[in-house]
Amino acid sequence: MTNQLSDVLGHFGQYGGRFVPEALIGALDELEAAHNAAKTDPVFQAELAELHRTYTGRPSIITEAKRFSEHAGGARILLKREDLNHTGSHKINNVLGQALLTKKMGKKRIIAETGAGQHGVAAATAAALMGLECVVYMGEEDTRRQALNVARMKLLGAEVFPVTSGSRTLKDAINEAMRDWVTNVATTHYMLGTVAGPHPFPTMVRDFHKIIGEESREQVLALTGRLPDAVLACVGGGSNAIGIFHAFIPDAGVRLIGLEAGGDGIETGRHAATISGGSEGVLHGTRSYVLQDENGQTVESHSISAGLDYPGVGPEHAYLHDIGRAEYRAVNDDAAMAAFSLFSRTEGIIPAIETAHALAGALVIGNELGPDATLLINLSGRGDKDVQTAADYFGIPL
Amino acid sequence: MSTALDVVFEKTRAENRAALIAYIPAGFPSKSGCEKAIKALADAGVDAIEIGYPYSDPIMDGPTIQEAAEISIKGGTNAADVFSALKVASATGVAAVVMTYWNPIEKYGVKEFAQSIADNGGSGVITPDLTIEESGRWLEAVGNSGINPIYVVAPSTSDARLTQVTSKTGGFVYAASVMGVTGARTNVSVDASALVARVKKTTALPVSVGLGVSTREQAKQVAAYADGVIVGSAFIKLLLNAKSEQEGLDLISALAKELALGVREGR
Numbered sequence: 309m310t311n312q313l314s315d316v317l318g319h320f321g322q323y324g325g326r327f328v329p330e331a332l333i334g335a336l337d338e339l340e341a342a343h344n345a346a347k348t349d350p351v352f353q354a355e356l357a358e359l360h361r362t363y364t365g366r367p368s369i370i371t372e373a374k375r376f377s378e379h380a381g382g383a384r385i386l387l388k389r390e391d392l393n394h395t396g397s398h399k400i401n402n403v404l405g406q407a408l409l410t411k412k413m414g415k416k417r418i419i420a421e422t423g424a425g426q427h428g429v430a431a432a433t434a435a436a437l438m439g440l441e442c443v444v445y446m447g448e449e450d451t452r453r454q455a456l457n458v459a460r461m462k463l464l465g466a467e468v469f470p471v472t473s474g475s476r477t478l479k480d481a482i483n484e485a486m487r488d489w490v491t492n493v494a495t496t497h498y499m500l501g502t503v504a505g506p507h508p509f510p511t512m513v514r515d516f517h518k519i520i521g522e523e524s525r526e527q528v529l530a531l532t533g534r535l536p537d538a539v540l541a542c543v544g545g546g547s548n549a550i551g552i553f554h555a556f557i558p559d560a561g562v563r564l565i566g567l568e569a570g571g572d573g574i575e576t577g578r579h580a581a582t583i584s585g586g587s588e589g590v591l592h593g594t595r596s597y598v599l600q601d602e603n604g605q606t607v608e609s610h611s612i613s614a615g616l617d618y619p620g621v622g623p624e625h626a627y628l629h630d631i632g633r634a635e636y637r638a639v640n641d642d643a644a645m646a647a648f649s650l651f652s653r654t655e656g657i658i659p660a661i662e663t664a665h666a667l668a669g670a671l672v673i674g675n676e677l678g679p680d681a682t683l684l685i686n687l688s689g690r691g692d693k694d695v696q697t698a699a700d701y702f703g704i705p706l
Numbered sequence: 707m708s709t710a711l712d713v714v715f716e717k718t719r720a721e722n723r724a725a726l727i728a729y730i731p732a733g734f735p736s737k738s739g740c741e742k743a744i745k746a747l748a749d750a751g752v753d754a755i756e757i758g759y760p761y762s763d764p765i766m767d768g769p770t771i772q773e774a775a776e777i778s779i780k781g782g783t784n785a786a787d788v789f790s791a792l793k794v795a796s797a798t799g800v801a802a803v804v805m806t807y808w809n810p811i812e813k814y815g816v817k818e819f820a821q822s823i824a825d826n827g828g829s830g831v832i833t834p835d836l837t838i839e840e841s842g843r844w845l846e847a848v849g850n851s852g853i854n855p856i857y858v859v860a861p862s863t864s865d866a867r868l869t870q871v872t873s874k875t876g877g878f879v880y881a882a883s884v885m886g887v888t889g890a891r892t893n894v895s896v897d898a899s900a901l902v903a904r905v906k907k908t909t910a911l912p913v914s915v916g917l918g919v920s921t922r923e924q925a926k927q928v929a930a931y932a933d934g935v936i937v938g939s940a941f942i943k944l945l946l947n948a949k950s951e952q953e954g955l956d957l958i959s960a961l962a963k964e965l966a967l968g969v970r971e972g973r
Binding site for chain 2: 328331474486593595
C-alpha cells in the first residue's frame, strides 16, 4: 500500500478534516498553500536540510540496546536517537519547518501549546533562531509539573502563558492557543506541535517528522541487511510515532506498534489511551478518536507523562488503526516507570517518560517475537526534564 | 416550510427594525434559573433566543461564556436539558434556536439531534465550528427535520467563501463582528458593517451580528445595518455577578428592555 492516505481536504477515511470557526479558514488555506509550495521548492528544502545538518544534528544515529535486549526476550533492539537532537527531542523537526513557513508567509509572531514543555521549548528555540515573537500556552498544572521547561522557554525569550481554564493541562492550552489565533490570525502563525488539529496540520506536521522514518529505514537496512520486524513508538498526539511509521507503511511485513499512555489502567478510567480506550469524535478541529463522555464532553486524561496526557490523537493514527495497518496498545504508568528505570541502568540513557512507554512496549513485544526479531524504537526524547517526576516516583530525595 | 425564526424576520422587516436575539446556555445559572431567565428575556421583548449547549472545549468563547459553560456542565447539563430549555423558549412565543459546537451533535446522533430540535419547537441550530465541507450528513438531517442550518462567517471570510457558506445557510447568517472570541466589547468593530454588506451581496437571507454587543447604543448602531443583533456575554456577566438569582433576573430583564429599544432606534 501507499503511504499517501489522505484526500485533498485532509481526510484519512472518515477522520481528519476541518472543524473550526470560519475565521480560521483563510489562515488554514494560506498555510496549506505555503506547505504545498514548500514541498516542491528546492530552495526551501535545501534550507531546511542545512538547518537539520548544522543545527538539529541530523541524521540522528542508531544505537543498539544490547543489555536492555536481554530483558526483551533477546530481540535485537535498535534505537533511533531523536533524544540527541538539539533541544532533546524529535519536536525540533517540526518547529524548524513551521518557522521557515512562518517567515515565508510574512508573519512575525508564533504561538504554541505545550504539555511537557518539549514542544514549547522547541518552538521558543526556533523563534529565537529566526527572530520571531513567541507566546507559549501551557496548562497551569503543567507549568508546575515542568517548571524547568518553563524556565528554559523564558531564557529563550518566549512568553509563557499559564492557562487556568478547564483541566489546566494540554487540551486547555490548545483551546487558549486557538482563541489567540482566532483573534490575531492576520499576524500570527499557530505552531501546533502534533499531528492533530485541523487540516493541514496532521499532514504538514507529519511531513516535517517523516525524516525520522526515512533515515532509520536506510540505517537499519545498512546495519542489518533487512527491514525491522516491528517499529515501536509512544503515542500521545502521535507526532513521533507517525514520523517513524510513515516510511514503513508500504512495507507490509513491518509491524507498526503505537504505545499509548494507560495511566492507572484503562479499566480505571484514569488514562490517556485515546485509541485503546476512547471513541470516535471531534476535538480541536479534527475528527479522530477522543476520550469523551456520553454527552460528547471531553474527559480529562491522566498520565504520569505530561507529553502523553492528551484526550485526542492524530487522525492518521485513527485511520491506520481502523484499517489494521498499525496496532495500538496501552502501557500503564507503573510499567512505563519500570522500563524508564531499567533502560537507564542497562543502557546509560535516561529517556523521556513519554519514550519509556515505547520501551515498556518493547519488553512485552520482544518476548512475544523472540530473539530472531529486530525491533526499531523511536527514542523520541531525553529524560532530563523528567528528573523531578522520576525522583518523586522512585522516592529519591532532591 | 416556514419556521418561527422566519416569521420573526418577516415581522421585524415589516416594522423596519432589527431583531433582538439573546443567548443563554442551558443549565445556567441553574436548570430552573435558566428557565426563569428565558421567560424574563421573552417578557422583556427579545425576538429570539439562542440556547447554548455548554461544551468542555469552547474555542470560540471568551472567559464569560467559558465560566457559564463550566458551571452548567458541573451541574450535569446534557442534551435533554438543552431540548427542555428550547421547549420552554419556544413556548414563550419567541423563535428559539440552539447554538452548539459539533461534537455533542455527533455524539447524540446527527439525525436524532436535528429531529429533537424540531420536536421541541426549535427553528434551527447555529454550528460555529462546523465547516461546510464537513456538513454533508448535517444538511441532509436538517433538511429532513425542517430546521435551519445557521453558519457563522467572519471578517476574514473571503467573498468567494461567503457565497459558498451562505448558499448552505438557512434562517439567518451569523456575522461575527470581529476577529476573536465571544465577550462584551467597548466598540463593535467597523469590520461588522463591511462584513454585513459583503454577506448581503451573496444572499437574501437576514444577517445578524454577534460578538461584543452589550449596550442600547451599540444595539442601535448595529441595527442600522443588520437584520438581527445578538447579545450573549452581557447577559451572562450580569447573571454571574448578581448577588442573588432574582437580582440577576431583574438585571437581564432591564438590559433586554434597553436593547429592545436600541434595535428599534437604528433606522
